[in-house]
Amino acid sequence: MTVAVTGASGQLGRLVVEALLLTDTPVVAIVRNRASAAKLAERGVDVRQATYDDPRLLDKALAGVQRLLLVSGSDFGVRVGQHVNVIRAAERAHVGLLAYTSIPNAHRNQMVMAQDHKATEAALVDADVPHTFLRNGWYWENYIPNLARAVETGVMYGAARDGRVSGAARADLAEAAATVLTTEGHAGHIYELGGDAVTYAGLAAAMSDAAGKPVRYQDLPPEDFTAALERAGVPTGFAQVLTDADLRIAEDALLVDSDDLAGLIGRPATPAVDVFRAALDRE
Template sequence: MIVVTGASGALGQLVVQGLLEKVPAAQIVAAVRDPGKVAHLAARGVQVRRADYTDPASLDSALAGADRVLLVSGNEVGKRVPQHRAVVDAAKRAGVKLLAYTSILRADTSTLRLAEEHVATEAAIRNSGLAYSLLRNGWYFENFGGRIQGAAQRGEMVGSAGDGRISAAARADYAAAAVAVLTAEAPQQVYELAGSTSFTLAELTAEAARQAGKAAAYRELPQADFAAVLAGVGVPAPWPELLADSDAGSARGDLFDDGKALEKLIGRPTRSLSQAVEAALNA
């Protein structure tokens, strides 16, 4: 039995859909805070169980009988370490044979503030004594959706990434990697996952301009100014500071990787820059 936590989220749903192509639906558990959000998965025969990262009893019920578990990292920045530890503890009580976790690219050396909670979670997993796989996901193309649309509409993209190269991949690519690991006979302990190719924000802007058929340019801002821009357009705290920090981190190489581990794992190249821009402009 394979349990996917956070299965009502964008990544979790893609993982469950991918698993449905590999294993019988009855062997898949979608563990979610609100079961009503995944009624469509239940209709396909997937087991749906309530699982709240802040409710240990619900986690014990959700993981009962599980052989393999995918812990999809939570979205409540600042609260994720105790939430993730609760899942790790429940997995240990359930005798899970493999615990996979969606971490961040090169978590142990990354300078990104977003890496901090992932590092702590990875430590908890290692210390649990459970067999594990760390899916260290790089940047998601979907993170750039608003900026791609803005470049096409306003003729400008702003950021603090300098000439840093970003090896992004689509959410579907990372979901396919999770499916591959969850169904592998002997998965690795650590996977550094990133896009098959890389780009700068200037190159991303140029591609958005090309597809939109209008001129657009990338404008570099100090990190604090970029955070202020994000806050000004309604990005909720603490994300303006975290995203600006991530831009600055990309200038230091934190979002670049050319090992092609993701491509090898899923058996195909990841989504290209042109495909990602097209998807964002058509969203």
């Protein structure tokens, strides 16, 4: 059984490939640029070049593939069409299972960045390919770019009020995906994947525990948080998307009320403090 992973040189895709290699499963790593996966090729991984925009290359990349992980693209505004290109190629290749990395509560999530996931899920429901939705919770790693500054200043900023987020380590979600791709009985399932739910005050406490220094959470009005992100170098459009994410987190849009993640990986999910501690140790 050959398993393919799109975006295999990315942060999530590479971890999924690593998890699959531990199972001795034949793996196809689909990447935009072969050079980005040179180390995987050296280890015997079948590296194939394709982009979400090129149906011809996608057909070649999916030849002989039985199961596929479609890692959601990062090109906001056009990625639904890109995802549909992959879905159509999977249909033509008669892929036996397509797993898609979505977002928690995609069917009712009002977050701006959730809308592409909702549309992709709808396209998969109408497609002629067995599928599984991996509704991945927020990566704890999303908070690492601001970790050092929060530890230095003693303040973590956001606009999520006391909303809860069921985050997860990227490696845990990769392991869950590998489980779905290498075991039976997952077609038609929707997995809401997240660890323990915490507030931003709880995340600040986790940063404090990891660093051994006090860190508190400071909630900001949305416009102030957007401005702070822009001052930190985040492009205006994306700063607004991130602010919208925090406002939806305040409404528990990323709260996962399930033990699907622990069930798939066979252990409790990695807590945020462990992810933050590992990041600080690497500095």
